[in-house]
Amino acid sequence: xxxxxxxxxxxxxxxxxxxxxxxxxxxxxxxxxxxxxxxxxxxxxxxxxxxxxxxxxxxxxxxxxxxxxxxxxxxxxxxxxxxxxxxxxxxxxxxxxxxxxxxxxxxxxxxxxxxxxxxxxxxxxxxxxxxxxxxxxxxxxxxxxxxxxxxxxxxxxxxxxxxxxxxxxxxxxxxxxxxxxxxxxxxxxxxxxxxxxxxxxxxxxxxxxxxxxxxxxxxxxxxxxxxxxxxxxxxxxxxxxxxxxxxxxxxxxxxxxxxxxxxxxxxxxxxxxxxxxxxxxxxxxxxxxxxxxxxxxxxxxxx
Amino acid sequence: xxxxxxxxxxxxxxxxxxxxxxxxxxxxxxxxxxxxxxxxxxxxxxxxxxxxxxxxxxxxxxxxxxxxxxxxxxxxxxxxxxxxxxxxxxxxxxxxxxxxxxxxxxxxxxxxxxxxxxxxxxxxxxxxxxxxxxxxxxxxxxxxxxxxxxxxxxxxxxxxxxxxxxxxxxxxxxxxxxxxxxxxxxxxxxxxxxxxxxxxxxxxxxxxxxxxxxxxxxxxxxxxxxxxxxxxxxxxxxxxxxxxxxxxxxxxxxxxxxxxxxxxxxxxxxxxxxxxxxxxxxxxxxxxxxxxxxxxxxxxxxxxxxxxxxxxxxxxxxxxxxxxxxxxxxxxxxxxxxxxxxxxxxxxxxxxxxxxxxxxxxxxxxxxxxxxxxxxxxxxxxxxxxxxxxxxxxxxxxxxxxxxxxxxxxxxxxxxxxxxxxxxxxxxxxxxxxxxxxxxxxxxxxxxxxxxxxxxxxxxxxxx
Numbered sequence: 067x068x069x070x071x072x073x074x075x076x077x078x079x080x081x082x083x084x085x086x087x088x089x090x091x092x093x094x095x096x097x098x099x100x101x102x103x104x105x106x107x108x109x110x111x112x113x114x115x116x117x118x119x120x121x122x123x124x125x126x127x128x129x130x131x132x133x134x135x136x137x138x139x140x141x142x143x144x145x146x147x148x149x150x151x152x153x154x155x156x157x158x159x160x161x162x163x164x165x166x167x168x169x170x171x172x173x174x175x176x177x178x179x180x181x182x183x184x185x186x187x188x189x190x191x192x193x194x195x196x197x198x199x200x201x202x203x204x205x206x207x208x209x210x211x212x213x214x215x216x217x218x219x220x221x222x223x224x225x226x227x228x229x230x231x232x233x234x235x236x237x238x239x240x241x242x243x244x245x246x247x248x249x250x251x252x253x254x255x256x257x258x259x260x261x262x263x264x265x266x267x268x269x270x271x272x273x274x275x276x277x278x279x280x281x282x283x284x285x286x287x288x289x290x291x292x293x294x295x296x297x298x299x300x301x302x303x304x305x306x307x308x309x310x311x312x313x314x315x316x317x318x319x320x321x322x323x324x325x326x327x328x329x330x331x332x333x334x335x336x337x338x339x340x341x342x343x344x345x346x347x348x349x350x351x352x353x354x355x356x357x358x359x360x361x362x363x364x365x366x367x368x369x
Numbered sequence: 370x371x372x373x374x375x376x377x378x379x380x381x382x383x384x385x386x387x388x389x390x391x392x393x394x395x396x397x398x399x400x401x402x403x404x405x406x407x408x409x410x411x412x413x414x415x416x417x418x419x420x421x422x423x424x425x426x427x428x429x430x431x432x433x434x435x436x437x438x439x440x441x442x443x444x445x446x447x448x449x450x451x452x453x454x455x456x457x458x459x460x461x462x463x464x465x466x467x468x469x470x471x472x473x474x475x476x477x478x479x480x481x482x483x484x485x486x487x488x489x490x491x492x493x494x495x496x497x498x499x500x501x502x503x504x505x506x507x508x509x510x511x512x513x514x515x516x517x518x519x520x521x522x523x524x525x526x527x528x529x530x531x532x533x534x535x536x537x538x539x540x541x542x543x544x545x546x547x548x549x550x551x552x553x554x555x556x557x558x559x560x561x562x563x564x565x566x567x568x569x570x571x572x573x574x575x576x577x578x579x580x581x582x583x584x585x586x587x588x589x590x591x592x593x594x595x596x597x598x599x600x601x602x603x604x605x606x607x608x609x610x611x612x613x614x615x616x617x618x619x620x621x622x623x624x625x626x627x628x629x630x631x632x633x634x635x636x637x638x639x640x641x642x643x644x645x646x647x648x649x650x651x652x653x654x655x656x657x658x659x660x661x662x663x664x665x666x667x668x669x670x671x672x673x674x675x676x677x678x679x680x681x682x683x684x685x686x687x688x689x690x691x692x693x694x695x696x697x698x699x700x701x702x703x704x705x706x707x708x709x710x711x712x713x714x715x716x717x718x719x720x721x722x723x724x725x726x727x728x729x730x731x732x733x734x735x736x737x738x739x740x741x742x743x744x745x746x747x748x749x750x751x752x753x754x755x756x757x758x759x760x761x762x763x764x765x766x767x768x769x770x771x772x773x774x775x776x777x778x779x780x781x782x783x784x785x786x787x788x789x790x791x792x793x794x795x796x797x798x799x800x801x802x803x804x805x806x807x808x809x810x811x812x813x814x815x816x817x818x819x820x821x822x823x824x825x826x827x828x829x830x831x832x833x
Contacts, residue, residue: 085721085723085724086721088721088723088724089721089722089723089724092723092726092727093632093723095624096624096625096627096628096632097628097632097633098624099620099621099622099623099624099625099627099628100624100625100628100629100633100637100641102621103621103622103625103641103645103648103693103697104641104644104645106648106690106693107644107645107647107648108644110651110655110656110659110690111647111651113659113663114655114658114659117662124489125489128483128484128489128490129486129487129488129489130484130485130486130487132487139487142483142484142485143484143485145484146480146484161548162548162551163548163551165544165545165548165549166545166548166549166550166551166552168545169542169545169546169548169549170549173542173545173546174549177542177546184546187546187549187550188549190550190553191549191550191552191553193553194550194551194552194553194554194555194556195552195553196823197552197553197556197816198552198555198556200747200815200816200819201556201559201751201812201815202750202751202752202753202786202811202812202815203751203753204751204753204786204789204790204808204811205559205563205751205808205811205812206559207789207790207793208562208563208566208789208793208804208805208808209558209559209562209563211793212562212563212565212566212805213558213562217562233555233559236551236552236555237552240552264534264537264538265538266537266538266541290650293652294650294651294652294653295652296652296653296654296753296754297653297753297754297786297790300754300790300794301790301793301794308485309480309481309484309485311477311481312477321652321653321654321655321754322654324652324654324655324658325654325657325754325758328654328657328658328661328758329757329758334658334661334662337658338658338662341652341654341655341658344652344654344655345651345652345655348647348650348651348652349647351650352643352646352647352650356643
């Protein structure tokens with residue numbers, strides 16, 4: 067039916083002209099949508115950067131917030147706290163996530179054939195990753211608040227915050243590492259195994275180095291998510307503007323600082339400055355990811 | 370056995386001295402640890418216990434820990450004496466941990482002198498602090514670093530037995546299985562902890578009161594006995610802001626997806642796609658700040674009484690921008706996944722490109738696009754910080770400001786996520802429990818929405 071209507075439509079010239087106008091209108095519509103989306107990106111980023119750069123100077127970057135309702139002072143301690151938070155979270159989550167991915171890609175296939183229990187566990191693990199990826203961040207916050215802050219008595223601290231943050235980025239790390247491991251050609255593994263290497267030896271000396279760029283991409287993605295995350299750290303990190311002296315101390319990340327400046331003080335200019343730093347970090351991370359993945363695809367297709 | 374004797378014969382004398390020396394040292398350390406553990410058991414008063422510390426430990430705990438350490442160190446010493454590779458690895462791990470500990474404490478020290486002050490620290494004192502830190506580090510970790518270097522150097526003289534290799538294989542397999550279970554364990558922990566905290570409110574306040582009540586008046590504001598915990602205003606606020614975001618964001622996203630997948634030349638796509646993906650990375654507080662500083666004054670220009678600029682409209686616009694990257698990229702993938710034959714068939718029949726898009730490609734990509742929209746809804750439901758910054762956070766059920774029902778969107782409201790984030794830091798008792806119940810409700814809503822999306826994606830994959 068559809069085909070016939072097309073043919074009859076195409077027969078008359080008038081209809082052809084109508085189709086052409088429809089096509090032009092449609093194109094205009096989608097181009098408008100695309101440009102609206104891009105304009106939004108540039109509007110937000112441009113506005114925040116242009117406003118933010120007015121307050122960013124040497125002193126802003128190297129002194130701590132002074133506290134109080136006027137929002138005086140710089141952001142030095144929040145930068146350092148963010149770095150601590152990112153490093154600590156990655157230290158917790160990277161071995162866990164990469165290890166999980168290694169099991170799911172390298173071992174799960176054989177293991178599920180051998181025993182029913184393992185097959186069930188692997189299925190549960192995969193479901194867990196899918197469910198965890200959809201959990202809203204405030205629920206991670208509640209979880210971290212009740213488990214780490216209250217139950218385990220870590221208090222509002224870098225440790226509580228990074229454990230909760232680790233739960234947030236775990237599915238990201240597992241998925242990207244899994245994808246990276248899957249791109250390693252079978253022949254690599256077979257070659258190494260046939261030389262007499264054990265399985266684990268093959269994995270860490272052949273498979274992991276080959277999959278490294280992909281794994282690093284996942285880690286960089288997670289860094290971006292931790293830097294951008296606020297809700298979790300709002301309920302687990304506390305928000306002290308002093309520099310944390312150990313991982314049991316409270317701190318304040320950059321994103322949290324933006325929120326606290328905007329909601330508790332009138333210092334919108336300083337909030338914009340902090341937001342500009344955040345956006346620049348995110349842009350640099352995104353560029354890094356793009357470069358990494360481009361190199362990765364070039365290498366894979368080059369083979 | 371024969372193999373090992375062979376190796377030992379070829380040993381350079383330095384390596385032998387080093388290994389035996391280390392083994393002897395470790396043996397002595399083990400002996401000392403053992404003796405002090407025994408001494409501690411006889412004199413429990415040696416360690417004063419801080420009862421309010423994280424883990425309230427007494428001297429018996431310390432003695433047992435010391436005993437275990439002594440046994441471990443003794444085992445390593447014995448293994449090292451016999452040139453066992455596992456002993457070498459264990460020693461290496463211990464040394465690296467020791468070095469890392471000092472490295473981290475030095476970093477903390479240096480950064481806290483440079484960045485913690487209210488005034489800028491001059492370069493000269495930064496250099497002094499860094500130099501001192503380096504010296505301190507070398508003093509404490511210099512010998513361990515040297516040992517690590519030497520242990521790495523003499524690897525060839527250590528033997529890895531087949532039994533050890535087998536043991537490693539097996540252990541690694543189980544450890545990795547444990548790691549793979551981490552995600553599901555966290556999911557279970559989330560369920561257990563939020564549910565146990567929320568259980569109190571289900572018992573004392575009641576499920577029906579919370580799910581059907583239209584008034585939210587936590588006790589900390591008006592006294593505990595009159596407190597009411599109805600979640601309907603927040604549910605309505607969440608649904609309305611999400612609905613607004615869908616109405617604004619989805620047409621824009623699908624238009625962009627069509628543009629990127631079908632219409633735009635590759636060069637444009639190279640620029641547009643990363644730019645749209647950048648939106649996903651921008652922190653939500655930055656969107657919130659933008660809404661407060663830029664959008665709120667713009668919305669305030671709409672001439673309606675009691676219009677503050679903060680409210681559902683502001684929240685919907687911000688949310689719409691936030692869901693654009695999610696919806697666009699998944700919808701684009703869905704459009705690209707449509708088999709080439711559909712497009713070619715339609716074009717061959719004389720349809721224009723636009724007719725092909727609207728009548729052949731979009732219907733075929735329908736379920737994928739629907740999944741994209743639903744995942745966008747999931748993202749919008751879970752958004753927290755941007756919402757509490759722009760939506761006004763009023764606890765009343767949102768109503769139109771004037772006779773015109775559209776002014777509903779100019780009124781302030783509160784989302785489920787915002788309800789938790791605004792009040793959790795000072796809530797206690799039934800109030801806190803009710804907030805955890807809010808979290809459970811939100812979690813279930815998002816789980817439901819996401820499972821619909823997953824079902825759609827799977828079913829469309831199966832059909833192809």
